[in-house]
Every structure is written in structure tokens, then in C-alpha cells.
Amino acid sequence: MLKGLSIKNFALIEQLQVSFDSGLITITGETGAGKSLLLGALGLLLGKRADLNSVKDSSQKCVIEGVFSVAKYNLKSFFEKEELDYEDETIIRREILPSGKSRAFINDTPVTLQSLASLGVRLIDIHSQHQTLEVTTNDFQFEVLDALSGADREIESYKRGLKLLKEKEKEVHTLIASQEEFTKEYEYNAFLLKELKEAKLKPDELEELETQYERLNNIEEIQERLSGSIAIVSSEEVGVSDQLNTIKANLSKIESYSGSLKELSGRIDSVYIELEDIYASLRDEFDKLEADPQQLQAASERLQLLHNLQIKHNASGINELISLTEVLQEKVAKTESLTEDIEKIKEEILVVQAQLDKVAEKIHEKRNKALPKLIKELEDILKALGMSNATFQASLELQDKYLTNGKELLTFLFSANKGGAFGELKKVASGGELSRIMIAIKSILSRYAQLPTIIFDEIDTGVSGEIAHKMADLMMNMSKNLQVFSITHLPQIAAKGQSHYKVYKEDLNNSTITQLKLLSKEERIREIAEMIGGKDISDSALTHAKALIQ
Structure with a gap:
């Protein structure tokens, strides 16, 4: 979980230091206030390439630092592999020098962007309306299904066997070429x-x-x-x-x-x-x-x-x-002796394939058992989110080919309308539908797997009324098992946050800067009231805001 964030000399942010708790954290602010800057700064911490143009004062160093609690994520093996000091509270720092050179550090040890990105994906998962296409990929669909199937042990065994099979096949190909x-x-x-x-x-x-x-x-x-x-x-x-x-x-x-x-x-x-x-x-x-x-x-x-x-x-x-x-x-x-060696390895390959086939069968059984459960949970959540006619058709078919996570072809089809034709998600689902499907899937995953901190960036665009309440409830339920950030324009969601931050701009010394502050209870009521009724806050808006928070 993200415990603290410090940003210095980045875009419109001159100096910002903020702490975060667990649970659901909501972030609001007017369009253009700088919410995207927070995501940009976090992106640098997660390994994205730096741009000197994003530095506020190009004569000064830009520093972004995040403090992460990583005890729950089983990351000790990653730190050992990367030869880094492991700490339950890990500090990631990114610096952009006036020369344009970028540096990255994990617990004060210099690292490459590749290492930083490898750790970053384990710490923060950012979702926006434009990043929901992940849900349409076969790999992601398998990841969701496997969270419910309980086939972790078999899948790890399969991956080890597949690695051995590839090594044996490479060995026999090398020997044949040598022969x-x-x-x-x-x-x-x-x-x-x-x-x-x-x-x-x-x-x-x-x-x-x-x-x-x-x-x-x-x-x-x-x-x-x-x-x-x-x-x-x-x-x-x-x-x-x-x-x-x-x-x-x-x-x-x-x-x-x-x-x-x-x-x-x-x-x-x-x-x-x-x-x-x-x-x-x-x-x-x-x-x-x-x-x-x-x-x-x-x-x-x-x-x-x-x-x-x-x-x-x-x-x-x-x-x-x-x-x-x-x-x-x-x-x-x-x-x-090469012919004899080749025949020997071919026999070993047959043994490994037989073992892989057995493990793949067990994985197939568990996935088949979990598939109806996944579809029902998805459809139930989507109905609550206003997609009452959303239905899925899914099937698993065993293949002869050894794939990275089994031997199956997963067909995952979707229809948003009653009697409508089923098709692949990326072809038939709209952006708004994909957003709801994504949040539904993440909600399910949060109950079966230890997920990293999730940031929903205006994923609720186009949602209102009762559906907004349901989406907020989903985020709240998710936040029981992991830290959830929601950057939102919806008062229903902003009110459900266990802590509420506001992004705003102010002019200081002839310069416009972006600030982020944790709102008090009174400030929060006024912020939500403004989200409901606009700048001229009415008594009814205040009453509505108080009701939403309560």
C-alpha cells in the first residue's frame, strides 16, 4: 500500500508531501486542477520514462518519492534477485536532474527503469477509462479465472514442467543441428x-x-x-x-x-x-x-x-x-553417439509431456468448475451496476499445444442486450461497459487474491444516480482487502471514501501551483455539496452532502 508521497518541482507542483491510510481514498477537484499530475508523478515511480519538460523549474532537480508498505506482497524473492535491501516499508525515489538525466532508487540503491517497473506493477495498479482494454485480453481473463479456480499449485507445477520441456526441446534441436x-x-x-x-x-x-x-x-x-x-x-x-x-x-x-x-x-x-x-x-x-x-x-x-x-x-x-x-x-x-543422445532426450521429452498432460487436465477440471461461478458473480455485479441484461458465454477447450499457463483455449463472449449477439469484449463492449466490467472483475479478484493498491482514474465517467452508489459500494468492499484510490467527479463515490483529498490550484508569488490537501469533515461536506450543486452551495446541497457522508 502507498503510505506516503512526496513531490518536488514537478509540473505545477512546487512542493507536496502527503500521507495515506488504508481503505478507500477519494480524490476530487475541478477539471484541470492537476489530478493527472499525481498520476504522472506516480507513473515515474512505477518506471515510466522521464521528460525534462515535466520539470517545473528546469534549473532545479525534480524529486518524487513514495513510501510503500510491502509486507503482504511476498516480495523478498524479488529483492534477493535484484540484490536489493528488503524493508517492510520500502522507499522508491525518482530524480530528474537539470541535465535531463533520470535516476531511480529503491531503498537508496540505484536501479534500472526495468527493475523499477518490475517492482511497480506489484505495488500499484492504475485504471482509467482508456486503460480498460486489459480486460479484453486472454491472459487477463485467465488470471481472473485462476484466482477463483484455486489451481495455483497446479499452474506453478505446469510452468516448471513447461520450462523443463522447452529446455529439453532446445537441447534436442541443438543436438540435431550438431548431428x-x-x-x-x-x-x-x-x-x-x-x-x-x-x-x-x-x-x-x-x-x-x-x-x-x-x-x-x-x-x-x-x-x-x-x-x-x-x-x-x-x-x-x-x-x-x-x-x-x-x-x-x-x-x-x-x-x-x-x-x-x-x-x-x-x-x-x-x-x-x-x-x-x-x-x-x-x-x-x-x-x-x-x-x-x-x-x-x-x-x-x-x-x-x-x-x-x-x-x-x-x-x-x-x-x-x-x-x-x-x-x-x-x-x-x-x-x-549423437543419435543415441537424441533418442534418449526424445524419450525424456515424452515423459515430461505426459506429466504436463496430467497437470493440464487437473487445471482444466478446476477452471471448468470455477467458470460458471465467475460468470454468475460478474453478471450479478453488472446487474447492480445498471447492466441488467449483461450476459457472458465462456468455454474452455483443451488443445494439443502447450501454452504458457495450460493447454486450454478460453472463449469469453459478451452481450450487453437481451437477445443480442454474443461477441468478443473488445468488439462489442463500449468504453463505459468495459469500465464497469473492469471494476466488477477487480471487485471479484480482491476477494480471492492479494492485489496491489488500485487507482481508479475517473473510471466512473458516465455513471450517475443509484448506479454511482453501487459502484461506490463495490469500491468500499474492495477496500476491506486492499488500498483503493478513486479519482472521481461523482459525489456518491467521493462521500464513501474513508479519507478524502482535494486537488486544487492556487496562485502564489505570480505562479500557479497545484496543491493536494486532506479535507476535514466540514471541508468535505462543502466539497461534496459543491459537486452536487455547483459553486453556489445551497442548503439542500449541504443537507444532501451530509446524508451521503452519513
């Missing part, structure tokens, strides 16, 4: 994979293979060089080994003469030992050498195969070819 795409490449990928698998690639194989090839391909030169080196070491008299022996013998005879000579003799011993070890290694390498044309041919062919594969796949090495093999293997395996 078509992969199938085109399957044979080529399978061929490439077979070729790479047959190559039996090993990590870092290329370096070892190149070393082996170089050794086998140059074996004669290796043998010749090793043989020459062995001869240099071991040749009698001129060999390095024999020469070192001579040096060793010479130094051994003089090493006792000084420490440095002894050190040199030791170093020669070390060189001689190392040379003997090198000689042994040279012999081993030479003995292992053996020309093998077949092994050379195999190494050459293997190198050529790996080289060709690298060029073909634009790979920088064996490890990259191995990674490519894994990727191709995954693609081929995925293509081969």
Missing part, C-alpha cells in the same frame, strides 16, 4: 583419424628418429673417423698412448727434484688414464657400428611420413599431431 553438421564432416574426420592412428605417433619421437637416421646414413664416415682416431691413440711408437708413456717415464725420473715436477707427473698420469678410457669408448662405438640398409630405409620412410603429416595438418611437431588425434577422436565419437 547434421558433424555428419557432413564425419567421413573426412574418420579418414584423418585412421591415418593418424595408423602412424602410431609417440611424443618426442622425431628427435630420436632424426638422430638414428643421421647415424645410419653416415655410417661409413663414422667408421672411418673412429678407426683413424683409434689408430692415433694406439699406434706403436707414434701413437698418443705411446707418446704419453714416454712423457710419463721421463717425469717419473725427475719428479723427486721439486714439487711442481711431481704435480706435472701426476697430471700426466690422469691424462693417461682418461686417454685409456677414451680409447676403450672409441673401440666400443666402433664395434657397435654395423651398416643396416633396411633400418636406414625404415627410418627414412618414417621421417617422410611424419614430415608429410606435419605439412598436411600444418602442425609444428609430433605433440601437436597427437593433440589433433585426440580432437578428431572426440569429434568422431561424438558424431557416433
Whole structure:
């Protein structure tokens, strides 16, 4: 419910601050006094786009703030989703800066207009003669029917199932598209994979293979060089080994003469030992050498195969070819398993559809049961509102298609005249008739659901006399369960308000401004008397006004 409204520097409103109670609140005032400005300001709080032209003084900031009691509306999940601080008394603020930039806040946290609008529709429901076409929409008609049907739990279950069904259908469509795409490449990928698998690639194989090839391909030169080196070491008299022996013998005879000579003799011993070890290694390498044309041919062919594969796949090495093999293997395996996956999900879809069908049947049963009750209540209220011949024809037909709130087609037809042809509301009902149908529906809804604050903006236009009394009674009954505002020109409705506000203009400091004030009992009597008889208030008008209030 709207507990307070503060408006600063908006259109003809310079500064306005007002508090509201629960129940039925009536707002009156002369045409052009500024009642529409209040709705415009509330519209900004509910997420409508701002216009710098609506600012009274464009050099100053425009601020509109509303205080809402939201404890009854189960909005904690909304606040959590939007990452906002929840308060039972929530403050919404809208600012229009001199630059034209607009800002919105919920409990002092900046929010987008989309977030503001999402919260706004849960807090205030504004209706005027020009906004009654909502009642002609199928979605709204289902909303009304479901309030009476008591199928909330089933409808929520259906919506969860429908969400799952759409996810499964999207998944299977994606898989089918992937299957078509992969199938085109399957044979080529399978061929490439077979070729790479047959190559039996090993990590870092290329370096070892190149070393082996170089050794086998140059074996004669290796043998010749090793043989020459062995001869240099071991040749009698001129060999390095024999020469070192001579040096060793010479130094051994003089090493006792000084420490440095002894050190040199030791170093020669070390060189001689190392040379003997090198000689042994040279012999081993030479003995292992053996020309093998077949092994050379195999190494050459293997190198050529790996080289060709690298060029073909634009790979920088064996490890990259191995990674490519894994990727191709995954693609081929995925293509081969897609059919199985698709069939599995199709079976899951059938299970979900079967469950949805059962829930849709239960919803259909409850709606069918509630439909006659809705029609009777509507017709009874409309008769009280002067539409004594108003009748409805409604039917529910199960469809094969899964719709957002069930599987039914709702046909809701109306006739305002006895013996008249039935037709769709938007085609056969006049604006005044739609207004009465709307207030009748809202009256019914208020008994079965927790509705947001409702504002009726001159929805009673064209109504008078006893019908006005009946409409006022409807609003009063509604206000037992929710806060109801009625902006009205009818004294019968204005008198029924538990609190009565007047919108008026006054001139201050060479400027016309709009004001809103809560009327005292005496002020209220005079306001209603003026609504009855005009500016020149007669005693009979005052008496009538007092009677209406009492």
C-alpha cells in the first residue's frame, strides 16, 4: 500500500508531501486542477520514462518519492534477485536532474527503469477509462479465472514442467543441428583419424628418429673417423698412448727434484688414464657400428611420413599431431553417439509431456468448475451496476499445444442486450461497459487474491444516480482487502471514501501551483455539496452532502 508521497518541482507542483491510510481514498477537484499530475508523478515511480519538460523549474532537480508498505506482497524473492535491501516499508525515489538525466532508487540503491517497473506493477495498479482494454485480453481473463479456480499449485507445477520441456526441446534441436553438421564432416574426420592412428605417433619421437637416421646414413664416415682416431691413440711408437708413456717415464725420473715436477707427473698420469678410457669408448662405438640398409630405409620412410603429416595438418611437431588425434577422436565419437543422445532426450521429452498432460487436465477440471461461478458473480455485479441484461458465454477447450499457463483455449463472449449477439469484449463492449466490467472483475479478484493498491482514474465517467452508489459500494468492499484510490467527479463515490483529498490550484508569488490537501469533515461536506450543486452551495446541497457522508 502507498503510505506516503512526496513531490518536488514537478509540473505545477512546487512542493507536496502527503500521507495515506488504508481503505478507500477519494480524490476530487475541478477539471484541470492537476489530478493527472499525481498520476504522472506516480507513473515515474512505477518506471515510466522521464521528460525534462515535466520539470517545473528546469534549473532545479525534480524529486518524487513514495513510501510503500510491502509486507503482504511476498516480495523478498524479488529483492534477493535484484540484490536489493528488503524493508517492510520500502522507499522508491525518482530524480530528474537539470541535465535531463533520470535516476531511480529503491531503498537508496540505484536501479534500472526495468527493475523499477518490475517492482511497480506489484505495488500499484492504475485504471482509467482508456486503460480498460486489459480486460479484453486472454491472459487477463485467465488470471481472473485462476484466482477463483484455486489451481495455483497446479499452474506453478505446469510452468516448471513447461520450462523443463522447452529446455529439453532446445537441447534436442541443438543436438540435431550438431548431428547434421558433424555428419557432413564425419567421413573426412574418420579418414584423418585412421591415418593418424595408423602412424602410431609417440611424443618426442622425431628427435630420436632424426638422430638414428643421421647415424645410419653416415655410417661409413663414422667408421672411418673412429678407426683413424683409434689408430692415433694406439699406434706403436707414434701413437698418443705411446707418446704419453714416454712423457710419463721421463717425469717419473725427475719428479723427486721439486714439487711442481711431481704435480706435472701426476697430471700426466690422469691424462693417461682418461686417454685409456677414451680409447676403450672409441673401440666400443666402433664395434657397435654395423651398416643396416633396411633400418636406414625404415627410418627414412618414417621421417617422410611424419614430415608429410606435419605439412598436411600444418602442425609444428609430433605433440601437436597427437593433440589433433585426440580432437578428431572426440569429434568422431561424438558424431557416433549423437543419435543415441537424441533418442534418449526424445524419450525424456515424452515423459515430461505426459506429466504436463496430467497437470493440464487437473487445471482444466478446476477452471471448468470455477467458470460458471465467475460468470454468475460478474453478471450479478453488472446487474447492480445498471447492466441488467449483461450476459457472458465462456468455454474452455483443451488443445494439443502447450501454452504458457495450460493447454486450454478460453472463449469469453459478451452481450450487453437481451437477445443480442454474443461477441468478443473488445468488439462489442463500449468504453463505459468495459469500465464497469473492469471494476466488477477487480471487485471479484480482491476477494480471492492479494492485489496491489488500485487507482481508479475517473473510471466512473458516465455513471450517475443509484448506479454511482453501487459502484461506490463495490469500491468500499474492495477496500476491506486492499488500498483503493478513486479519482472521481461523482459525489456518491467521493462521500464513501474513508479519507478524502482535494486537488486544487492556487496562485502564489505570480505562479500557479497545484496543491493536494486532506479535507476535514466540514471541508468535505462543502466539497461534496459543491459537486452536487455547483459553486453556489445551497442548503439542500449541504443537507444532501451530509446524508451521503452519513
